[in-house]
Amino acid sequence: xSQTIKLANPAPLGLxxxxxxxxxxxxxxxxxxxxxxxxxxxGLFVGGLGQVCAGLLEFKKGNxxxxxxxxxxxxxxxxxxxxxFFPKLGLSEPTSAAFMAWYFIMYGIxxxxxxxxxxxxxxxxxFIFASLTVxxxxxxxxxxxxxxxxxxIAGYVGIICGLSAIYDAMAQVINEQYGKEVMPLF
Numbered sequence: 001x002s003q004t005i006k007l008a009n010p011a012p013l014g015l016x017x018x019x020x021x022x023x024x025x026x027x028x029x030x031x032x033x034x035x036x037x038x039x040x041x042x043g044l045f046v047g048g049l050g051q052v053c054a055g056l057l058e059f060k061k062g063n064x065x066x067x068x069x070x071x072x073x074x075x076x077x078x079x080x081x082x083x084x085f086f087p088k089l090g091l092s093e094p095t096s097a098a099f100m101a102w103y104f105i106m107y108g109i110x111x112x113x114x115x116x117x118x119x120x121x122x123x124x125x126x127f128i129f130a131s132l133t134v135x136x137x138x139x140x141x142x143x144x145x146x147x148x149x150x151x152x153i154a155g156y157v158g159i160i161c162g163l164s165a166i167y168d169a170m171a172q173v174i175n176e177q178y179g180k181e182v183m184p185l186f
Contacts, residue, residue: 010058014058014066017048018051023158030158047077048074055071083095097146108136111133115129123185131157134157138150138151138157171184
């Protein structure tokens with residue numbers, strides 16, 4: 001007789017790490033606060049390490065999409081913090097805005113493909129990945145053009161994207177706790 005082990009859903013952890021960190025960074029991008037150690041720490045640990053852990057737990061559950069999404073975006077946050085922090089430590093030269101644009105373009109392309117995968121899922125996940133795709137391309141456009149206005153628009157898109165991920169995370173937790181749909185994912 002084999003015993004089935006029920007594994008917890010790691011997606012809310014990854015979504016909260018992504019959502020909270022995305023909101024905080026984009027409050028900066030929208031022009032409300034300067035980039036400071038709180039955003040960098042959230043990016044490194046909550047957005048970065050938290051999502052990588054969630055992705056590895058998705059692997060254990062056999063979820064290729066969750067593994068790919070959470071580990072890729074977790075490493076995005078870790079690499080972004082490194083790109084911003086390494087020059088301050090004298091470990092590298094700052095990356096030019098044009099080359100940073102390519103960093104965002106590559107993640108935009110990746111996210112566009114991930115969006116296609118969400119078309120078999122719920123509308124909230126589709127919105128998260130669609131808005132994230134737009135966000136990455138707006139950040140690339142900001143860096144290519146030097147337009148502060150595009151950066152502010154990107155900030156607002158990022159805040160909305162991050163809040164939608166927070167909603168998704170809490171919907172999954174609350175719906176599971178109540179054993180029914182309390183917060184719809186559409």
